[in-house]
Amino acid sequence: MTYKEQITAAMSLLAQDDRARFVGYGLANGRAAGTLIGAKPHQIVETPVAENLMTGVAIGLSLSGLRPVVYFERCDFILNALDAIVNHLSAARHISRGEFWPAVIIRVVVGNRSKPLFTGRTHTQDFHLALSRLVDFPVVRLSPDRDILAVYETARQAQERGDSTLILEYKDYL
Amino acid sequence: MTASDLIAFEQRIKARFAAGELPFLVHLSGGNEEQLLEIFRGVTPGDWVFSNHRSHYHALLHGIPASQVEAAICNGDSMFIFSKSRRFYTSSILAGTCCIACGVALEIKERGGHEKVWCFVGDGAEDNGHFYEAVRFADGRDLPITFVIEDNDRQVDTDHMTRWGTDERFPWQTSKVMRYHYRATFPHGGAGLPPGSVKFSEEIVKRFVR
Numbered sequence: 001m002t003y004k005e006q007i008t009a010a011m012s013l014l015a016q017d018d019r020a021r022f023v024g025y026g027l028a029n030g031r032a033a034g035t036l037i038g039a040k041p042h043q044i045v046e047t048p049v050a051e052n053l054m055t056g057v058a059i060g061l062s063l064s065g066l067r068p069v070v071y072f073e074r075c076d077f078i079l080n081a082l083d084a085i086v087n088h089l090s091a092a093r094h095i096s097r098g099e100f101w102p103a104v105i106i107r108v109v110v111g112n113r114s115k116p117l118f119t120g121r122t123h124t125q126d127f128h129l130a131l132s133r134l135v136d137f138p139v140v141r142l143s144p145d146r147d148i149l150a151v152y153e154t155a156r157q158a159q160e161r162g163d164s165t166l167i168l169e170y171k172d173y174l
Numbered sequence: 175m176t177a178s179d180l181i182a183f184e185q186r187i188k189a190r191f192a193a194g195e196l197p198f199l200v201h202l203s204g205g206n207e208e209q210l211l212e213i214f215r216g217v218t219p220g221d222w223v224f225s226n227h228r229s230h231y232h233a234l235l236h237g238i239p240a241s242q243v244e245a246a247i248c249n250g251d252s253m254f255i256f257s258k259s260r261r262f263y264t265s266s267i268l269a270g271t272c273c274i275a276c277g278v279a280l281e282i283k284e285r286g287g288h289e290k291v292w293c294f295v296g297d298g299a300e301d302n303g304h305f306y307e308a309v310r311f312a313d314g315r316d317l318p319i320t321f322v323i324e325d326n327d328r329q330v331d332t333d334h335m336t337r338w339g340t341d342e343r344f345p346w347q348t349s350k351v352m353r354y355h356y357r358a359t360f361p362h363g364g365a366g367l368p369p370g371s372v373k374f375s376e377e378i379v380k381r382f383v384r
């Protein structure tokens with residue numbers, strides 16, 4: 001399978017759970033660059049381009065027992081959502097002394113540097129190092145040699161336990 | 175719980191703070207008892223309440239026992255009172271709960287549930303873009319949520335005129351937002367005691383500061 005086929009298969013795997021919700025923008029029509037073809041319409045939560053909102057909505061869905069995956073079409077844009085990710089998603093279990101364990105899979109696309117063109121400084125930044133220092137859950141990079149289905153299966157199981165995972169994919173490989 | 179009960183509760187916390195028992199930040203409530211009692215007549219036990227840094231009254235009025243709230247405060251959790259069984263959630267990050275509350279309300283609507291979500295913010299949080307995003311999302315999707323702006327004309331210690339150049343409030347044109355005004359009886363943080371008047375022993379600081 002190609003890189004994109006593996007990601008598409010991973011999304012379809014997650015979508016098999018009826019509690020899965022895909023939250024973000026570019027999902028209802030673009031279907032996250034065609035990778036959400038396995039998701040049912042009711043599993044798509046299309047949001048405005050308001051990254052903190054969509055992440056917070058995902059946290060709220062998780063508090064209510066659903067299994068949200070929030071989608072960032074560029075890593076650059078995740079900076080708008082750091083309050084929800086760092087101060088809320090990552091901190092909740094600690095500050096609530098274990099009362100609340102929101103768990104979200106955060107899917108992040110790092111923009112293309114060369115294929116088919118360079119999309120510019122603020123569409124190609126890869127903040128994986130900074131992100132891994134800001135949150136207390138795994139930050140995983142999908143290089144072409146990774147078993148992508150296995151990464152998402154691990155993230156799915158972690159979410160079931162109440163743990164979040166942030167997974168970066170690279171448009172140059174798509 | 176009456177207005178007198180609420181006031182007495184915060185006076186007890188103030189006394190413990192003055193005695194040096196609470197070596198951490200507290201935000202005491204006061205001056206809005208009647209308004210909150212009226213609002214909470216419409217809040218049912220199954221509803222979600224999202225509170226903020228000033229959470230004591232909300233917690234008490236949503237049915238968390240006073241002894242439990244006081245124990246949490248005295249354990250350093252004044253800003254972090256949570257209860258899954260009571261559906262009570264807080265954040266001390268300005269406007270931080272608004273979008274999370276929307277997610278909870280979205281699930282209720284999708285399921286066809288009858289619960290409601292109540293999200294309490296100050297007029298400081300109202301200033302923030304995260305509040306705006308959440309209100310628009312809730313309004314457009316007609317989510318079962320009410321944002322309550324607790325307007326004490328004070329963002330930490332700055333009034334509306336000073337920070338916005340006008341006293342006119344923003345006209346939120348949606349039934350999802352309500353506002354009440356009040357005059358706070360305590361300062362933003364602390365218990366309103368003279369600076370330096372509270373001494374914390376080394377032992378108590380060691381026990382709590384982590």
